[in-house]
Amino acid sequence: MSLLVINARLITIPAGTDDPGYIERGWMLVEEGRIAGIGEGDAPETSADEVLDVDGAFVAPGFVSSHSHLFTSGLRGLGVADTLYGWCDSMLGFTSHMSAEDIYWSTLHGALDFLSNGVTTAYNFTDPLQAWESMVDGKRLGNAQMRALDYHTRQADGCADAGIRFVDSIGMDATVGTDDEIFERFGASVAHTRGLDQNLALGASIMGQVQWSPREDAAEIEVAAMRRFGVTNQAHFLESPEAVELQQSKFAMYRDAGALGPDMMFGHFIQTTPEIIEETAASGASMSWQPASNGRLASGVALVPEMIAMGMKVGMGLDDQACTDVSDPWQNMRLGIYMQRARTKEPESMMPELALRLHTLGGAEIMGVDDRVGSLEVGKFADFVVVDPRQPDMGPLWHPVRNYVLSSTLRNLTRVYVGGELVSDGGVSTNPLAAAASARIHNDLPAVAANFGHPH
Incomplete structure (x- = not known):
């Protein structure tokens, strides 16, 4: 055609x-x-x-979202009075009760929502196999229930069935099983993604979990997986304004493990130091900027113009539908422009042309898919x-x-x-599964809530 x-x-x-x-x-x-x-x-x-x-x-x-969680499309409006971890408790506390089919339809609905709003490629963090548990002293205990492999694979299927292009970001769940078992499980997820239509599934990646992992060698095992399976890594890092010194201290884990380089992305990257920015930029590692999410969760404002001036590659992401509420890339760009100008008191610190580049080609560049989108x-x-x-x-x-x-x-x-x-x-999906996706999340998610209590 x-x-x-x-x-x-x-x-x-x-x-x-x-x-x-x-x-x-x-x-x-x-x-x-x-x-x-x-x-x-x-x-x-x-x-x-x-x-x-x-x-x-x-x-x-089409817009590129270099940091997204498409399974959250049916969970908007939760945790409004909370910062990151309280919001995670309400949102991911809900998904901990969802089945593989629940997460499939939620992901499909989220991917169709992105498409109808002009986002044609997404770096998609899948909900890990290990269910969410609250943070204690800046880390998770790592002993929450573990779900079957299809809980991940159905999320990848949801993206493919929606027709969105995506990089599939997979949690290693590195506190469950021996290292060999962890690699085997992760490899099975990667193989599933690589078996999908490669015009849509543009790559596989690691959902970096060093920020909250109780394992002291979490960075080492992620780096070993990057090399063994030929995947990239994006870590939620230095996002929340809580326990900043503890968060910053974990940067050394990635540095000492040899993670820093073009295949390493840091999502949010707000609570930085000049030294962390300089070292990251020099290594070729990049960052993904989520201004709408950062404002909604009261996380702060990343020093994006300074990072770019130091040579760091930057992309823009819409993050969760559950923490941007409307997956609107124009709103995301404008919020980013306004935040930076308010912070720097300098209009040229973030111009519209730059914001547009970051939300299109810039996102594709840090994801390693700029040869295609x-x-x-x-x-x-x-x-x-x-x-x-x-x-x-x-x-x-x-x-x-x-x-x-x-x-x-x-x-x-x-x-x-x-x-x-x-x-x-006109904002209406042409996908034949769109009506079913809407019906499923409207019917199934309230049924999940009815079994364990209404989310906050």
């Missing part, structure tokens, strides 16, 4: 430059799910199967959004790319495409 998009305000986000690649009136040709041509003015003669005339709407890359360039997957600046009307587009970031809302998002295929039309 082929698709020709015409009369588009194209925002391409090309690699290797800070220029957003804006074309006032352009065209894009899609063949077999990938971008085959892109240009300015009238499109060349072609026998495309479909011509899409967007009549002056923006056409831009994150920008509109020939050879990449044709994942894009169509955003109409007249519905609602933004007025004159004095600075089109800046208007796109600062003035667009989900109401302006008219269509979302993955591989040149329409996946959301």
Whole structure:
């Protein structure tokens, strides 16, 4: 199948430059799910199967969320009066009672929600096999119940069935079993993900758990798995404003284990020191920034402009639907811009063009998938959004790319495409499982709550 998009305000986000690649009136040709041509003015003669005339709407890359928990889509509004760990108690305390089928439908619902909001690729942290338990003195005890392997694999299946592109982040649950058993279990999860459609399952990764693991050698076992299975690692790290000195002391665990490098990502990375930032940047490790989540959970503001100035790669993520409440990438970008400007009192510390790059190609870069997604360039997957600046009307587009970031809302998002295929039309999913996913979480999650008590 082929698709020709015409009369588009194209925002391409090309690699290797800070220029957003804006074309006032352009065209894009899609063949077999990938971008085959892109240009300015009238499109060349072609026998495309479909011509899409967007009549002056923006056409831009689908958003990339470099830090996400898609299984949380049915758990919005929990833990509103709490910071991170209290919120985890309410949200993950709920999922500890869910079955593999519950988590499948919740993940599917979350992935469809992302797609309908213009997010076409996600780094997806799966709910670990070991159920959540409250933090004690900055770490978990590590003795909570362990679930069967299908609790993970059904989450990967949910992403694939939704049609979102994803990197599957898997907990090692390193306090259960011998090291050989831990590697065998993790390897089985990785093998399942690698057996899915590789145009959707873009890779496997480790959900870094050093931050709260009771194992003193948790970093070493994660590094050993990175090398044995050829996977990346993203750790929730230095997020919460509690026990900051204890959190910071654990940075040495990753450093001494040899984890720092291009395959290592730190999610949130708020309670840092200049020395931690400098060492991380020098190693080639990166960070994922979740401004909406950081504000919702009162976690703080990461020093993103300083990190970028030191050469660190940064992506943006929407985190949980349960702690951003609306998985809106435009809201996420604006909150990030406003937080940084309020902190630095310097408007140029976070410009709209930079925020857009971080939420598209920047996220793809830190995830290691920028050869396939994150920008509109020939050879990449044709994942894009169509955003109409007249519905609602933004007025004159004095600075089109800046208007796109600062003035667009989900109401302006008219269509979302993955591989040149329409996946959301006017906010309504085209996936045949969408109605079932909605029905399942509305019926099944209250039934779970009824068995153990209403979450807080």
